[in-house]
Amino acid sequence: MSNAIPAEPRASQAATRRQLLSAAAGVFAERGFRDATVREICRKAGANVAAISYHFGDKEALYSAVLRETAPPPAGGPNAPGNAADATLSAEERFARYIRNFLFQIAEDGPDCLHSRIMAREMIEPTRALDHLVNDFIRPQHQWFQGLIREITGPGFTVEEIRLIANSAISQVLFYKHCGTVIERLHGSALLTPARLEMLADHITAFSLAAIQTLALQRGPVQRTARPNRALRPSTPSRTRLTR
Amino acid sequence: MSNAIPAEPRASQAATRRQLLSAAAGVFAERGFRDATVREICRKAGANVAAISYHFGDKEALYSAVLRETAPPPAGGPNAPGNAADATLSAEERFARYIRNFLFQIAEDGPDCLHSRIMAREMIEPTRALDHLVNDFIRPQHQWFQGLIREITGPGFTVEEIRLIANSAISQVLFYKHCGTVIERLHGSALLTPARLEMLADHITAFSLAAIQTLALQRGPVQRTARPNRALRPSTPSRTRLTR
Amino acid sequence: MSNAIPAEPRASQAATRRQLLSAAAGVFAERGFRDATVREICRKAGANVAAISYHFGDKEALYSAVLRETAPPPAGGPNAPGNAADATLSAEERFARYIRNFLFQIAEDGPDCLHSRIMAREMIEPTRALDHLVNDFIRPQHQWFQGLIREITGPGFTVEEIRLIANSAISQVLFYKHCGTVIERLHGSALLTPARLEMLADHITAFSLAAIQTLALQRGPVQRTARPNRALRPSTPSRTRLTR
Amino acid sequence: MSNAIPAEPRASQAATRRQLLSAAAGVFAERGFRDATVREICRKAGANVAAISYHFGDKEALYSAVLRETAPPPAGGPNAPGNAADATLSAEERFARYIRNFLFQIAEDGPDCLHSRIMAREMIEPTRALDHLVNDFIRPQHQWFQGLIREITGPGFTVEEIRLIANSAISQVLFYKHCGTVIERLHGSALLTPARLEMLADHITAFSLAAIQTLALQRGPVQRTARPNRALRPSTPSRTRLTR
DNA sequence: AATGAATGAGCCTTCATTCAT
């Protein structure tokens, strides 16, 4: 007699959870953990204020779930953004592609950028969720990237040195994420136009490869003489674009 | 007999203001503008909650005053940290010294680091105070640094290219400020030891000068051939001279 | 066994709101908008301080709701207090009844008097809510009352003159609301006894009708000669009929 | 040797007190006792915040002093505003003059109006100072006015009846003080123009005298037959003004 | 005599959370 049970609730249970996660990602990215309010998240998710308590427990558990479950989509491979792992490309070309993909992923304001914006906040104001983030996302990528660096440098560099070089390359990309607001004020113009992003990617690639290869030559010129011409002109195609 | 201990309350006028500024710098650096509470600031400053209203107007005005008045001390020159402007040094040496000074200033946990920590927050979560910060502190330093870069590259680079190179160098320093918490978790060890800072400074200098000089050679090899040997080993002299 | 006492919290939804309105009316009437505290209102309503925010938004919205929703009950007709609109009565008798009803409504210390006390405050210290009050409550009554005045005066008076006469009549009633505290001190006795109110109503009616009819006679004696005797003794019939 | 004592302070002592009173009168009139802040009063008086404590004790003592010492200037006599006590005029003429003077005193926004505005507040929200106000200012005026009324009515009225009549007359004036903000909203025009005040004074006088004389005729027509013509046309000159 | 910095209570509001439907 009480067949008034709609088929909705069962699907709605998961749907509400998903909408809650999506809305929370946006609000956390925009306001940060502390300044984000559960009411705004629930309003944007079309859910009740008590839904967070029901589905996740409390605000912090929701935040952890956002960091865990709204990871960037696996585009190209388990280790790298884009298809930078393509084996048909040279190490330098994969380096260039990685830098470019990373930069675009960081800069764009699409739904994928939420994760990177939240991570930018975590670096300034770490929460307990940062440990998981580092272990699950950052460390694998960093390991992969260090392997790529070593392909370019060749042997003769310590693990520590490789790490420093990787940091130097990555830092140039993250700079435009972390300091974007300052740079916009410094230059007085929008920074995120696709054309500028291409130019930035070219510069960072050229700058970093120039440094890496020069350091490698200083360290042990012998190993890398196999293809010196190419190594010394990684920025050749980039240069042409820079002139426009 | 009533020669009691005077001169305290008279000095208290400015002293309270100073203690308020100092306490506020710490709390703002630790918690950020929104999450910092005036009660905690006043408690640490040994003052009443109404003292902020009296001396500064409100919380935001106190924040602006902190950014304005707790600026890093002018060490060495009006434009650059340390005595990087020393004219007796080569451009590369001044570059190395600037990087090292900047890195130490950013990394150390003394009272001077509060300013840089607050600025790191401003980049993620800008407030209205950021505009003044950029114009008063960041822009002059950036201009000075770009001039230094041009000394090293020589002519042949556009303003835009110089700016990109300056960003690439600076970003490697800021990386250890913005991503310090992540790097500590990645490497599992403290990052702020003086020995590691020296090593980081050497690496960033070597990496950046290698890139700059290689790009300069590619652009116009003629100008910089005067002292190529020295240019290729920038860290060696820097290390010995800069060790205090 | 779990047939516990329900229906309470369900009703509590509206009940809390109602108690909040009731308590707020009292506190606003007693202290005025600015000096009334939400804490006192909530304490008297048996609710939490946040209840006001939840049900109304903020203190000012609660105040507007009090003015809107605790309006005097429509006793007798949509336009006038009491059944002063009874068509079987002469204009003078309706005038007498209106004055008496108005006076009793204003003077009594029941829950209905809160509205008039708040309005008395609005006249001295207007808030943004006054505009709505004037348009929704005062203007309709004033229009109706002016129509009644014109019935008594007959033609020959301008709209402006009718308005002045209406003001003169109303003002004698409001006087005992606005200056009640002074009058109590002047006469040294309580003012609000029903016997005194009857006497006041009779006096105001007699005084006002005497003035109106005399002015009408001076203006155009012809129209009102129909029943001059009755017009000149308005308080006699009013007294006997209105005594409930 | 220490002849640095200026002659200023002694005069300044009284001057500061006076400026404090003057500024306080304005602020109290505008904001009311509770909403007036000592800081605003001191700022307008050009004095220190502690000056109030020094000269008067506290805020409430200052308020009492304002009510006591900023009484309306004795214009025309100790008992009545204006020269309404002029013995060469008839009672009706003195009545008209009193109404007119009272209305202008109440309506104008000059420094003299402060006292009446504060008193209007006292009626709604009495403070302990009201008792003194009533005894020192209101009661004498009311007594005088009742005597004037009795001159017009002649004998045959009880003290209570005279009081009611006096209230009816006064209330019509106070109405435009207490309900000014409402009337402005009702009529949509400024109320305080001198031309309107003249018209209001004429109306109130005509209305009240018409009522008084009619009531007197009803009570005992014999006594007033001495000068019936004049008594019955007190508004004759007013009428001419009303038509403009 | 007069200053103004310092005080602490109190204001309204917002927040994450919970409980009885």
Next chain:
DNA sequence: GATGAATGAAGGCTCATTCAT
């Protein structure tokens, strides 16, 4: 299972007042 009304703790800010100069 899901709602939304209720909770109590802070939050920033303003106030009248006082005390050492």
